[in-house]
Amino acid sequence: MGATLTATSNLSRTKAETGIRGVLWFLYPLCVFLIYKQALHAISYTAANDGGPLVVLAMAAAIGLPLTGLAIMHWSLPAAFAGYLTIVIPPLITATGGLIHVGTQGGYWTMLAVSVPVVVFGGGLAMSMSPGRVLLKAHRATALLLGVFVLAHLTNHLFALHSLAAHRAVQDALRVIYRNSIVEPLLVAVLIAQALSGVALAWRGRYRQGFLNHVQAASGLFITVFLCSHVTATLVSGRALSHTETDFLFASGGPAGLLHSRGAVTLIPYYFLASVAFFTHAGGAMRRNLLRKRSPLANRVNAGVFALGVAVSILILAALCGIGGLSRGI
Numbered sequence: 605m606g607a608t609l610t611a612t613s614n615l616s617r618t619k620a621e622t623g624i625r626g627v628l629w630f631l632y633p634l635c636v637f638l639i640y641k642q643a644l645h646a647i648s649y650t651a652a653n654d655g656g657p658l659v660v661l662a663m664a665a666a667i668g669l670p671l672t673g674l675a676i677m678h679w680s681l682p683a684a685f686a687g688y689l690t691i692v693i694p695p696l697i698t699a700t701g702g703l704i705h706v707g708t709q710g711g712y713w714t715m716l717a718v719s720v721p722v723v724v725f726g727g728g729l730a731m732s733m734s735p736g737r738v739l740l741k742a743h744r745a746t747a748l749l750l751g752v753f754v755l756a757h758l759t760n761h762l763f764a765l766h767s768l769a770a771h772r773a774v775q776d777a778l779r780v781i782y783r784n785s786i787v788e789p790l791l792v793a794v795l796i797a798q799a800l801s802g803v804a805l806a807w808r809g810r811y812r813q814g815f816l817n818h819v820q821a822a823s824g825l826f827i828t829v830f831l832c833s834h835v836t837a838t839l840v841s842g843r844a845l846s847h848t849e850t851d852f853l854f855a856s857g858g859p860a861g862l863l864h865s866r867g868a869v870t871l872i873p874y875y876f877l878a879s880v881a882f883f884t885h886a887g888g889a890m891r892r893n894l895l896r897k898r899s900p901l902a903n904r905v906n907a908g909v910f911a912l913g914v915a916v917s918i919l920i921l922a923a924l925c926g927i928g929g930l931s932r933g934i
C-alpha cells in the first residue's frame with residue numbers, strides 16, 4: 605500500500621515537472637522574438653551608418669535566429685510546438701502589422717482579414733480528424749498548380765535584377781494568365797485547400813520523428829503563415845483597399861528598397877525565408893517521392909533543390925534591397 609502511494613506521488617510529481625518543463629520551452633520563442641527585434645534594428649542601423657559587410661551580418665543574424673527553432677524540435681511535443689512558433693516569428697510579425705493596418709479601414713475588411721488565418725488554422729485542426737491518405741491526396745493535388753504559380757512568380761522577381769521594366773513586362777504577361785476571373789479565384793481556392801490540408805497533416809504528425817520530417821512541417825507552416833499575410837497584403841490591403849499597383853515597387857516598399865525604412869526591414873527575413881521555405885518544402889516532397897520509388901538520387905535531389913532555393917532567394921533579396929533595377933530606377 606505504502607509502495608503504491610509512493611509510486612503514485614512520484615508519477616504525479618513527474619507529470620507536474622514535465623508540465624512545467626513543457627511551459628518553459630515557450631520561453632525560447634519569446635527570447636528569440638526579443639533578440640530578433642534587435643537584429644532588425646541592427647539591419648536598419650548598419651544600413652544607415654556603416655553599410656557593407658555589417659549589414660549582411662545583421663541580415664544573416666535576423667534570418668538565422670528563427671531557424672534555431674529547428675534545434676529544439678526533437679526534445680518533446682511542447683518543444684516541437686515552441687520550435688515551430690520560433691520559425692514563424694517573421695511572418696507572424698508582418699501578419700499582425702498587416703492586420704492592424706487593415707483594422708483601421710473598418711469592420712468589414714478586418715473581419716475578412718481575420719477570417720483567413722482563423723479558417724486556415726481552425727479548419728486545419730478540424731480537418732486533422734480526416735484519414736491521413738485523403739489529406740495527403742488533397743495536399744499533393746493542389747501542390748502542383750500552386751507550385752507552377754510560385755515558380756513563375758519567383759522567376760518574375762528575378763527580372764528586377766535586370767530592370768523594373770523587365771519585371772513589369774513579365775508580370776504583365778503572367779497576369780493575363782493568373783489575374784483573370786477564372787484563374788485567380790481558382791488559385792485562391794487551391795491556396796486555401798493546400799494550406800488547410802498542410803496544417804491538418806502537420807497536426808496529425810504531432811509525434812513526428814526525424815530532422816527532415818520536422819523541416820518539412822516547419823517549412824510548410826512558414827509558407828502557410830506567410831501566405832495568410834502576403835495574400836492579405838497584396839489582394840486586400842494593396843489592391844482592394846489602397847487601389848495600389850501591386851508591382852515590384854510595392855513589394856520593395858518604394859524605390860529606396862527594403863533597407864531604407866524600419867518597417868520595410870522586417871520584410872527581409874520574411875521574403876527570404878518564404879522563398880527558401882518554398883524550395884525546401886518542394887525538395888522534401890520530391891525526396892519522399894523518390895524514396896518511395898527506391899531511387900538512390902533522393903537525397904541529392906533534395907539538397908540540389910534546397911541549394912537552388914537559397915541562390916534564388918539571395919538574388920531576389922538583393923533585387924528587393926536595391927541591387928539592379930531599383931538602384932537605376934528603370
Ligand code: HEM
Binds near residue numbers: 779783788792875
Ligand atoms: C520572395 C519574395 C516575394 C515577393 C517580392 C512577392 C511579391 C508579390 C507581389 C508584388 C504580388 C502581387 C502580384 C500582382 O499584382 O500581380 C504577389 C502576389 C502573390 N504572391 Fe508573392 N511574392 C514573393 C514570394 C511569394 C511566395 C514564396 C509565395 C508562395 C509560396 C507567393 C505567393 C503569392 C500569391 C499566391 C499571390 C497572389 C496572386 C494573385 O492572386 O494575384 N509569393 N507577391
